[in-house]
Amino acid sequence: MAEPEFEQARKELVSTLEASSLFEKNPEYKRALTVASIxxxxxxxxxxxxxxxxxxxxxxxxxxxxxxxxxxxxxxxxxxxxxxxxxxxxxxxxxxxxxxxxxxxxxxxxxxxxxxxxxxxxxxxxxxxxxxxxxxxxxxxxxxxxxxxxxxxxxxxxxxxxxxxxxxxxxxxxxxxxxxxSWGGSLIRPEATGYGLVYYVDHMIQYASGGKESFKGKRVAISGSGNVAQYAALKVIELGGTVVSLSDSKGALIDTEGKGFSPEVINEIAQLKVERKALTALENHSFKYVEGARPWKEVGKVDVALPSATQNEVSEEEAKALIDAGAKFIAEGSNMGCTQEAIEVFEAHRKEKKGEAIWYAPGKAANAGGVAVSGLEMAQNSARLKWSSEEVDEKLKDIMKNCFENCLSTAKEYLTPADGEFPSLVGGANVAGFKKVAAAMKDQGDWW
Incomplete structure (x- = not known):
């Protein structure tokens, strides 16, 4: 039976592992990949x-x-x-x-x-x-x-x-x-994926600018309007950015006045989602609803793009449109949000343009905040404890910081020196995650 989505995910991992020096330094990891793929x-x-x-x-x-x-x-x-x-x-x-x-x-x-x-x-x-x-x-x-x-x-x-x-x-x-x-859940869990996504991108922006820039003043295009998109949007606004789009399965809601979405509008969207209504209900002089479209070609000038709806929601053509719109940072709030062709566009641009290039972060790193707080919920349940929202948020910030630094340092170690100061975050994420799992599998006798 054909498994196109699985084959795409595996190909994306394998292509970056092969582009790195991992198999050259540790040829036995090819065996680990064969075992881990089943x-x-x-x-x-x-x-x-x-x-x-x-x-x-x-x-x-x-x-x-x-x-x-x-x-x-x-x-x-x-x-x-x-x-x-x-x-x-x-x-x-x-x-x-x-x-x-x-x-x-x-x-x-x-x-x-x-x-x-x-x-x-x-x-x-x-x-x-x-x-x-x-x-x-x-x-x-x-x-x-x-x-x-x-x-x-x-x-x-x-x-x-x-x-x-x-x-x-x-x-x-x-x-x-x-x-x-009241029965074992963790505070910050609903917000965690969206918040974590923004914390990760904030580290990207700070690193790329040498600590001179942040979300302040950035135009941010977000797709989706569910849990991840809503909380990512609220955190972007809190950090001084302007959210210029959200979307649903039928089309995209685009800011037309340059003011961006307010927290009040995002709360209205949250209510619409609970009632299972479309975003068309919010179309007015401040927003236009583009039927059958995703935001990427509709938003005009943009600094950051956060696909947060579903898999394969940024195509090769849309990736090029984002580059033309001035986007510098793209990070997936959804799993496998970009097609393989879109990733290749971003990565080719990064290699060619160096410091002026777009910087792409894959979902397995950028949206890890949700499962991280799920892990913190497991820890609280095991210890029969409940942490405050501030404690959980601080732990989430630390996890996303460590995740970014791990991806960056691994990319610098295992990807070609020609990548310079801005190595591939997708390559770093894949090598770092795979290497850790493969080593544990070897220790436990899953491969030898």
Missing amino acids: PERVIQFRVTWENDKNEVQVNNGYRVQFNSALGPYKGGLRFHPTVNLSILKFLGFEQIFKNALTGLNMGGGKGGADFDPKGKSDNEIRKFCVAFMKELSKHIGADTDVPAGDIGVSPREIGWMFGTYRAARNRWEGVLTGKGG
Whole structure:
């Protein structure tokens, strides 16, 4: 069976590993790559549930337990009609190295079902969650596999699944992250991916400018309007930047007056998402809604671009448009947000233009803040503690700083000297994440 998304993710990793000196210095790591490319376990199961008309419905449920060398499998659950093994393997594969870059003890996994929550009643979604978790509960646990939410799985669904797990296993343990604040959830978890993305890019800006610049005064294009995009936008505004776009699956909402999105407008968008309404509701003299478009060709002059919607949302043509629009920094809030062709455009520009070039950060590094705070939630659950939002935010800032510095120093060590002071962050992220996982796998006898 063809697995295009997984093959794309693997090719992206392999191409940067081969471009580095890693295999030259450590040829045995080629064997590690072959082993690490196959999941430790793939669980596929039937989910039968009853709709409001008392009719039996059936869906496919999955959990890809990809790699546990660094800790329990960790990665989200996605409920969406497009879910299949290729997408879950791609997401699980990326998750291995993303989790490694956080510095926390987490392996990589991903799961979900081809269930579509849209058009379903609350009662039907609850029934599906219960049926799904009755089977999944046999395969997960606080020290085995700790899922989280993803597309179609909000804190509400996490609650229903946690209650089902607790009843089925007669255990209260940190088996899911993204829980409610009064029953084991961590503060800052909803904000973490968006905040972490902005913290990472802030380090990029400061490094590139020799500490002279920050987000202040920067025009920032963001795609998406879900959790990641909303909190990234709020943090950009807090740091003095101007958010010039957001988007949804039907089109892009573009700032037309140069004032940018205000926190009040972003809160309105959050409410629209809860009500499952389109962003067209906000079109007025300050914003135009461009049907069927993504923001990248619509925003005009821009300094920073943060794709935060879904995979492959920046094409080769759009990458060139962003360069023409003056973008200097692009970082993925979504997983594999840029196509391979777009990445090649950014990387070629970086090599050619040196200090004047666009600088690209991959999702496995730039959006690692979400899973990092999930890891902090696991730690709080294990110790039966609750940290303040300030404590969690400080830990998140440290993790993103260390992640950036790790990607940068690894790139300088393993990528060609011709890359100079601005080496490939995508290459650095891939080598750093892979090397850490491969070394742990060797120590534990997964390859020799």
